[in-house]
Amino acid sequence: MRTNIPGYPRIGSQRELKKACENYWTGKISLERLELTARQLRKQNWQTLQEAGIDLIPSNDFSFYDQVLDMSLALGVIPTRFRELQQTLVTPGCLELYFAMARGYQKNGFDIIALEMTKWFDTNYHYLVPEFEEVQTYALQSRKCLNEFKEARSLGILTKPVLIGPVTYILSGKIKSATLTHNLLLERLLPVYIQLFTELYEAGAEWVQLDEPSLVTDLEPGTKALYNTAYTAINTALPQLKIMLTTYFGGLEDNTSLVTELPVQALHIDLVRAPEQLDTVLAALPETMQLSLGVVDGRNIWKNDFTHSIALLQQAIQAIGTERILLATSCSLLHSPYNLDDETTLHPEIKQWMAFAQQKVGEVVALKQILSGNTTLLQENREVMNSRQTSAGIHIPAVKARMKNITDDDLTRRQPFPARQSLQHALLQLPLFPTTTIGSFPQTVEIRQLRSNLKKGNISPEKYDADIRTAITEAIHWQEALGLDVLVHGEFERNDMVEYFGEQLQGFAFTQHGWVQSYGSRCVKPPIIYGDVQRPQPMTVAWSSYAQSLTTKPVKGMLTGPITILQWSFVRNDQPRMQTAFQLALAIRDEVKDLEDAGIGIIQVDEPALREGLPLRKAPRAAYLEQSVQAFKLAVSPVKDETQIHTHMCYAEFNDIIEHIAAMDADVITIETSRSQMELLEAFAHFRYPNETGPGVYDIHSPRVPGVAEMEKLLHKAAQLLPPRNIWVNPDCGLKTRKWPETEMALRNMVLAAAKVRKEFSVELQPG
Template identity: 55%
Template sequence: MLKHNLGYPRIGIKRELKKACEAYWSNKIDSNALFEVGRKIRVENWKTQEKANLDLIPCNDFSFYDHVLDMSLLLGVISESYFSIPKIHSNIDLYFSMARGFQKNGWDIKAMEMTKWFNTNYHYIVPEFNKNQKFFIFSKKIFDELEESKRILKLVKKIKPVLIGPVSYLFLGKEKEKSFHRMDLIENIIPVYIKIIKKLKEVGVHWIQLDEPILVLDMSEKEKEVFKYAYGEISKFCSGINIMLTSYFDGISDNISLFQNISVQALHIDVVEDSTQLEKILSFFSSESKMILSLGLIDGKNIWKNNYASSIQKIEKTIESIGEDRIMIAPNCSLLHVPIDIESEHSIHIDIKNRMSFAKQKIYELNDLERIIKGEKSILFSNSSLLEKSSSIFCDQKIKERATKITDKDIERDNHFHIRQKKQKEKFHLPLFPTTTIGSFPQTKEIRSLRNKFRKKELSQEKYDEKIKNFIVDVIRKQEEIDLDVLVHGEFERTDMVEYFSDKLKGMLSTENGWVQSYGSRCVKPPVIYGDVDRIGDMTVEWICFAQSQTKKLMKGMLTGPVTILQWSFVRNDQPISHTANQIAWAIREEVLSLERSGIQIIQIDEPALREGLPLKKKDWKSYFDWSIKAFRISSSVVKDETQIHTHMCYSEFNDIFEYIADLDADVITIETSRSKMELLKAFSVFSYPNEIGPGVYDIHSPRIPTVEEIFDLIEKASKKLSIKNLWVNPDCGLKTRKWKEVLISLQNMTKAAKMARLKLSNLS
């Protein structure tokens, strides 16, 4: 029984990669210094996994920005526009230009599109394909890192290079033109994969991991045919090396027949997300296959200790069915999605900490499972005892009961949207194409330093509050000068849109160093939902009311929605997720009511994570939307008709779920469309969205500054699909990670474009 890992976190225990990348982008360090930071992280990762006694250790799972973008560089999938940029002398600058755009010395090239990685909060850079796309080995990263790992690990048999499989890579991309389907490129791409695999074999590699998460989806007939062709060719031309196909985030039992005539040596399945698939797959393995089965037993998306009894049951069932020599064990997916080491946490209550497991601990759990199988039952008894231990920390019966007694009245506004809209327009007197932002403004070094001093108790509450108020006043004046219509307070008191609320809700906690990569250098610190959730008192009211007192313009109250708090936290796994969602929703509902009573007339309840929580198979969508939409409506339906409820979503594919988004019944939704060039608007050809909407016109995930003309062009495109009386103008996300210089110019251009639209497009009404 071999133990292996699919991938390890790459940011460094102290976010060294983030700091190095940002220093390189601002010309504070050179590429050699950047590469040295990357080397040190890789070496530390390999040594950690070697010490944990893994039989196979991944390499090429490290990335300076995104592993999908790495794959595009490896395969030469690079737009000519990036090659045309002057003074790009290295692959790393080309690479970062693709991820972040390039705007310098008169050159202005946009970043590539970015979207969510399946049902996670990780974002990847979307590959772009031409009809006659040529593939070739462009980047040598995988080969360089292999040689590096050989020097560290000594034994090349332990090294398992990781690549995104060809079918999933094509699936994750997009066509630049409509005259072809990207899956038709399979015959072009497979020879390059075969060449890469052969080169890896030549230097002594025994195992290669090809990630094919497409296997957990509802694959089309075309995709299935492409899959069979791809691995038929790889099987034919890549003998003598062990290919492991990995799937994760759901089950593959609906697609298991694809392996009937394919000769790969191992298949990895996720039995955390779908344990029910095991029986069907074991039946196939018993009768149809000689492959090794890798069981994904350790949860790579959550931070709770493994239930050894449950895992041992699956291992024993598999051994009984196909034999011990045909089984591997591993985490269900890459550990990219969890923090690195629980031992970096020093303030978590011991009863809670004892139940937690980060990346480093998870790979050691594989050792425990192996030892239990070999007869060390005391490890099993200790684990079972720990998980069965009950504590008042985790449970509050009153909160549980309230969350199960929600009525239809609790999830309905008093009147339909068209009645509410009329009352709101009469009350607010906003112009056509009203302008606003999503909520946050740049978090400067000064703000971070201030917060750090307050945390260390070097600053009193009084002094801290006074300085935060100064930042709020300053950002209000900036917005008034730009002439935005609806203002925000800037969120300077908040470290993160979820973490801030976790510190103020019972049943949740924040970690000290539980960082996880979201995209590029952007890291987040997901809170932990360990118990029943309740609101202790006002969370935002004082700050929002202070901000409103400083301006005559409308000020938005800013809240994070229940589904996003749930999805962007590590959630307790001892009760149905819908129950936890309802508990959070009720806490947000009470805050919404408090804001309204305090005179706040516009309240935004952000739900950027609604799409990423969606099950990967359509048969499971209805159940998900039943509880997730209910949770949002619990939080938002308590207000009067005149109070305007906004929500926000970003960086996901929304075209296929707009009817569900409409069911949220928010008065206004703001949504990403700028990086994807308003592709979202295709949805409105078949679905008439009933409420107001702000399709984002300014891509905040790139440092480039959009021009007035390009923003106006996006507004005009939106105006052709949507009623202009329902259109808002806004960036596509919060401005927290941007610099003030670019933000001010971009927002000035945005308001100029909105005013231009009022003059040129008003006749469309």
């Protein structure tokens, strides 16, 4: 039995890649220095896997920004707006073009909007959306995959190159021309794929891994036919190259026969998310096909239950024999932190239940050893599993009792939205097209250093509080001078929108180095929910109250919603996820009520991850959405009708969940629409979304500063789709990752754009 790893983290255990990229973007280091850091990280990863004894080691799982963007560069899928820039560059597939597509480009006479960004299936990883245009000519423009394969070979390591499979790649993009179809795109892209495969084979590659997670979703018959076309063509062109078709994040279900009839040499399946698929896959698997079994969880940080995994492996061995089985993680370890050994502050009892990427590789190897007769490893694992099941630190009787007492009345505002809207407009007296921001302001070096000094004990809590109050004071006065209508306190005290709350809730644990990539250089350190959740004391009231005391304008209270905290944490796997979500909702509910009692009249409870948790298959979606809406409403419903509840969502398609967004019954929802040029807003218009909406008018994930006319144009688009009296004006997300100069320019332009559009409309907001 051989071992297989579909992918490994790439940011570095100390976020070396993040720091190098950001230093390169700001001109602090050279391109050569950036590339040296990348080579060092790749070498470390390959050698780690080789020394662990992994047989199929991945390459090309490394990326400077995003693996889908890497694929776009390789295939020459470059939007027209970047072509003039491309022609000025010496190397067509160079990093300057690459980063321009990822982040936008605003220099040397160019002003180019970045590619759209959205979530990779049901993860918190964001990818850059390919754009397919009729005028594009596809050709191999980046040989990154080939170069990294050769780089590993020079170190004496034969790797398995990893690429996005052709059908999933096409399905992940947006077709920008009415004359293009998926079939036509596949016909044009396949020759480029095959050219790359040919060069890999000639360089000595034996295996190529093609990731096709779309196979765990509901597929139309025409889409299924694309798989036959693609893989038949690849096999015909290169029958000697071994293809490992890799699926993850769910089960094949009705796509099982489709996949097992494809001319590929190996199939990888995820037995963590969908263990029930093993029976049907084994029954359908042809004798010529090997099977990679993903039994070690690549998406969570809990130790593998060896007894459970061994049962699955033995079932497969009995059916097809040891020689055709590969033992693997469920998916790429991109979604896991690097190394648990780096953590020195975790409670020993909790730490013993965990495994990060390096430990998960060890678990793959350990399972192989157990199958070879190592009973000691199995017994040690059973003892750890038993200690977790019986731990007194996990269960809180008061939380369980409160959960049982939740009623329908706890999930409902007192009056419907129209009545609430009249009361809120009369109280707030906001203008047409009111302006606000999503919540956070730039986290400067000084602010981050302040938090670091507090943690290290270099400054007193009193000194820290005073400096944070100073930052809040400056932010409030600055917003007033700018002319914003609804202010925020800036969130200077917060390290992360989930971690900050988790640190103040029972049932959470935290790491020092448990970083995972969210997008580009943006890394997050998800909290770990290991036990029952409750709020011992108020978390944000003091900061929000202080900010409100500085101004007569309304200041929003800023909270993270229960589903987002759930999705962006490593969640306990010993109870249903939604049970944990409702515990979180009760904790947020207490905070919402305390904010209202403290005089905060607008409270924002962000749920950017609500759609992220949507099941990939249609059948279970209704139950998930219903429970998610209930969790949100449980969190926000104790307030009076005069209190305005906001929520925020970003980087998601809304068409198929718009009814449930409406059912959340937030008074105002702010959404990301700038990269799509308000396209996402059409779902709200078609549905006739009844409540107020703030479509983002500029992209905060890019350093590019949009002009007044550009934002004014977007607001006109919004006003064609929604009632003007229901439109708010805001950026598309929080400003934490931006720099102050660009933030000031962009928000000033935003306020000017809102003022110009406001004058153009004769309609005025009237109570009711």
